[in-house]
Amino acid sequence: xxxxxxxxxxxxxxxxxxxxxxxxxxxxxxxxxxxxxxxxxxxxxxxxxxxxxxxxxxxxxxxxxxxxxxxxxxxxxxxxxxxxxxxxxxxxxxxxxxxxxxxxxxxxxxxxxxxxxxxxxxxxxxxxxxxxxxxxxxxxxxxxxxxxxxxxxxxxxxxxxxxxxxxxxxxxxxxxxxxxxxxxxxxxxxxxxxxxxxxxxxxxxxxxxxxxxxxxxxxxxxxxxxxxxxxxxxxxxxxxxxxxxxxxxxxxxxxxxxxxxxxxxxxxxxxxxxxxxxxxxxxxxxxxxxxx
Amino acid sequence: xxxxxxxxxxxxxxxxxxxxxxxxxxxxxxxxxxxxxxxxxxxxxxxxxxxxxxxxxxxxxxxxxxxxxxxxxx
Numbered sequence: 585x586x587x588x589x590x591x592x593x594x595x596x597x598x599x600x601x602x603x604x605x606x607x608x609x610x611x612x613x614x615x616x617x618x619x620x621x622x623x624x625x626x627x628x629x630x631x632x633x634x635x636x637x638x639x640x641x642x643x644x645x646x647x648x649x650x651x652x653x654x655x656x657x658x659x660x661x662x663x664x665x666x667x668x669x670x671x672x673x674x675x676x677x678x679x680x681x682x683x684x685x686x687x688x689x690x691x692x693x694x695x696x697x698x699x700x701x702x703x704x705x706x707x708x709x710x711x712x713x714x715x716x717x718x719x720x721x722x723x724x725x726x727x728x729x730x731x732x733x734x735x736x737x738x739x740x741x742x743x744x745x746x747x748x749x750x751x752x753x754x755x756x757x758x759x760x761x762x763x764x765x766x767x768x769x770x771x772x773x774x775x776x777x778x779x780x781x782x783x784x785x786x787x788x789x790x791x792x793x794x795x796x797x798x799x800x801x802x803x804x805x806x807x808x809x810x811x812x813x814x815x816x817x818x819x820x821x822x823x824x825x826x827x828x829x830x831x832x833x834x835x836x837x838x839x840x841x842x843x844x845x846x847x848x849x850x851x852x853x854x855x856x857x858x859x860x861x862x863x864x865x866x867x868x869x870x871x872x873x874x875x876x
Numbered sequence: 877x878x879x880x881x882x883x884x885x886x887x888x889x890x891x892x893x894x895x896x897x898x899x900x901x902x903x904x905x906x907x908x909x910x911x912x913x914x915x916x917x918x919x920x921x922x923x924x925x926x927x928x929x930x931x932x933x934x935x936x937x938x939x940x941x942x943x944x945x946x947x948x949x950x
Contacts, residue, residue: 664902668935669893675939681946726890797931800906801924807910814913814920816928825924832932840939849946 590747593739597757600731600788603781604724605765610687610775611720614694619713626709627717635725643733643751653813657803659734660796666727667792674786675837679844680853684782687775731792732758738795790837794830897941901934 608628615624650658676682694716701712732754739750747753769776798816805814816825844850892899909927912918918926 661902661906664931665891665899668898668902668931669895672895672898672935672938676942681942723886723890793935797928800931801909801927804906804909804913804923804927805920807913808920809914809916814924816924817921829928832928836932836936840936844939844943844946847943847947 587747589739590750590753593735593747593750593753594757594760596788596791597732597735597754598761599784600735600792601728601758601761602765602779603784603788604728605762606687606776606779606781607690608721608724609765609769610690611694612717613769613775614691615698615713615717618695618698620710623710623713624717627714628721630714631718631721631725634722635729638726639729639733642729643736651806651811653803653806653811655737655803656799656813657806659738660798660800660803662730662734663792663796664800665796666730667789667794667796670785670789671793671833671837672789674782674789675840675844677782678786678841679847680850680857681844681847683853684857685785687777687779687781691775728758735795738799786837790830790833793833794826797829797833798826895938897938898934901938902931905930905934 612624612628615627673682677684698712698716704711706714732751736751736754739747739754765776801816802813805812808814818824818828845854905927908930909923912923912926
């Protein structure tokens with residue numbers, strides 16, 4: 585039951601989902617602390633319910649109503665949509681051209697917006713907190729839904745690494761991620777800024793782009809005269825094409841990061857980032873000396 | 877009106893985000909790939925390789941133009 589492929593599937597959806605749950609948690613926490621816990625939690629639960637319905641509808645229709653090659657094309661395109669966006673942002677962040685995602689900063693921005701907003705009550709709820717929580721959880725959750733569906737269906741239809749009940753394993757990875765993040769958040773009671781989100785997004789972006797490229801190319805076979813899935817060079821029991829595509833994306837990423845770091849704007853940003861990190865590292869050491 | 881623009885903005889941000897050039901490039905690769913598959917002029921392994929290379933090229937050129945843009949604005 586827990587084959588290596590199934591464990592890899594759970595691990596992938598766990599990491600991908602954890603990043604999104606951390607972001608959603610920050611938004612709900614900011615609304616709860618600043619406005620109303622009741623409205624924030626009801627908003628999060630309502631968004632979760634909407635996501636469950638969407639997952640059921642999309643999952644069933646994709647699985648039962650379309651052919652294998654169309655399924656591959658849809659899965660591949662969805663994976664590419666997210667994967668390439670994540671990978672591009674990760675490359676720009678690593679090179680210094682884009683600010684690193686900072687949950688503390690996001691938390692402060694959300695709190696400032698919450699304080700500035702007027703108070704409006706609907707259905708007995710603080711409407712601003714409800715709407716912001718709902719949108720935050722729904723938007724981040726929708727990405728989780730697509731990741732779970734695409735990886736779940738991909739594993740169930742794979743020739744080389746098939747996972748029976750792959751959808752359940754993929755969903756389990758996401759649920760475990762949600763439980764772990766919420767437990768950690770409840771204990772810490774602050775934004776989970778220590779989670780290495782940027783590194784995780786880089787890794788997940790690479791994986792999503794790899795599988796997206798693989799499945800999209802195979803799925804385009806739907807337009808061929810036989811309407812069968814296309815195959816890659818080296819396809820067989822060992823998934824060499826997937827490994828090759830992964831290495832191609834990794835190589836492109838490393839070259840892009842190295843090249844972009846040479847830009848003056850990136851150099852200045854990296855120097856400023858390093859200085860800020862050094863200042864943050866020295867802060868605890870400076871406190872006793874100052875106190876003494 | 878606000879609901880409609882909000883609805884489309886949500887899906888635009890969700891699917892295209894801040895890299896419209898990548899989304900447009902992928903659409904071009906998909907259309908060209910579909911036409912080549914329909915024409916049946918390449919061995920399927922050549923076609924998958926070509927599509928994969930096309931997707932990588934789209935991202936590489938998007939990053940290249942991003943670097944050019946940032947270089948000019950610096």
